[in-house]
Amino acid sequence: MTFINKLSAAWTANDSLLCVGLDPDMAKLPAQFQNDPQGIYHFCREIIDATADLACSFKPQIAYFAALSAEDQLQKICDYVRENYPHIPLIMDAKRGDIGATARQYARESYDRYGADAVTVNPYMGFDSVEPYMEWSDRGVIILCRTSNAGGSDLQFLDVGGKPLYQHVAQLVAQKWNKTGQCALVVGATFPEELAQVRAIVGEMPLLVPGIGAQGGDIAATVKSGRTASGAGMMINSSRAILYATPTAGEDFAMAARRVALETRDAINQYRA
Numbered sequence: 292m293t294f295i296n297k298l299s300a301a302w303t304a305n306d307s308l309l310c311v312g313l314d315p316d317m318a319k320l321p322a323q324f325q326n327d328p329q330g331i332y333h334f335c336r337e338i339i340d341a342t343a344d345l346a347c348s349f350k351p352q353i354a355y356f357a358a359l360s361a362e363d364q365l366q367k368i369c370d371y372v373r374e375n376y377p378h379i380p381l382i383m384d385a386k387r388g389d390i391g392a393t394a395r396q397y398a399r400e401s402y403d404r405y406g407a408d409a410v411t412v413n414p415y416m417g418f419d420s421v422e423p424y425m426e427w428s429d430r431g432v433i434i435l436c437r438t439s440n441a442g443g444s445d446l447q448f449l450d451v452g453g454k455p456l457y458q459h460v461a462q463l464v465a466q467k468w469n470k471t472g473q474c475a476l477v478v479g480a481t482f483p484e485e486l487a488q489v490r491a492i493v494g495e496m497p498l499l500v501p502g503i504g505a506q507g508g509d510i511a512a513t514v515k516s517g518r519t520a521s522g523a524g525m526m527i528n529s530s531r532a533i534l535y536a537t538p539t540a541g542e543d544f545a546m547a548a549r550r551v552a553l554e555t556r557d558a559i560n561q562y563r564a
């Protein structure tokens with residue numbers, strides 16, 4: 292099954308456009324995980340179990356693991372998702388970008404080592420830096436387009452032949468690079484007008500949309516701007532707001548994460564029609 296088909300099935304099975312981000316920050320983990328050498332794995336596993344029926348995808352951000360030399364734990368987390376929730380797409384947020392020969396090694400890392408269904412990549416080095424990822428024909432290639440951070444405007448808003456660079460990237464990917472139908476784009480929830488522009492350019496192409504939750508993106512505006520005609524088409528990511536939800540009376544961290552994931556999934560669903 293291809294990444295796009297798996298994603299489409301997960302949207303339907305869990306009635307969800309919510310992508311649960313796995314960004315384990317040691318300083319924010321509950322105390323019991325801070326003294327455990329496998330604490331990152333155990334924490335993420337509980338988050339995954341608590342939210343798997345509410346998510347259309349899981350997105351580990353590789354930096355949080357690499358910074359702590361915890362790649363072994365990332366590998367175990369990926370194995371755990373594939374074994375226990377094989378119908379939920381796993382997106383490796385790596386934002387890689389390099390010459391073709393090196394790109395192929397990065398693709399092997401995400402697809403073969405971690406078994407990810409899709410990986411985020413940077414388009415700045417051009418098509419020959421993205422093409423190697425497409426050799427894995429059943430996997431997804433999610434290309435940065437209009438990122439959620441304010442500084443993204445420094446380059447992504449530059450005028451390129453009468454339109455901003457991010458629109459040029461959207462057009463290039465939709466019309467030229469996506470020959471195999473494996474591509475998706477990253478567009479931040481913090482820029483709903485640009486999200487609508489990208490949707491108009493790319494048709495039904497899936498969009499990974501970070502920026503709700505901790506970054507403050509508006510859910511209603513995000514969904515209205517980015518949905519497809521069928522009310523899907525997006526993986527709307529939230530990481531810190533779910534991972535570090537403050538427990539209320541009688542809850543533990545995983546129950547709190549589930550509560551916030553459920554509220555977020557349902558808030559998104561309100562605007563899909």
Ligand SMILES: O=c1ccn([C@@H]2O[C@H](COP(=O)(O)O)[C@@H](O)[C@H]2O)c(=O)[nH]1
Binds near residue numbers: 314384504506529532
């Ligand atoms: O434009 C982008 C691209 C990627 N991200 C990543 O998404 C999550 C967001 O985490 P929150 O805690 O929900 O803010 C994180 O892994 C980023 O690296 C992004 O925010 N913006």
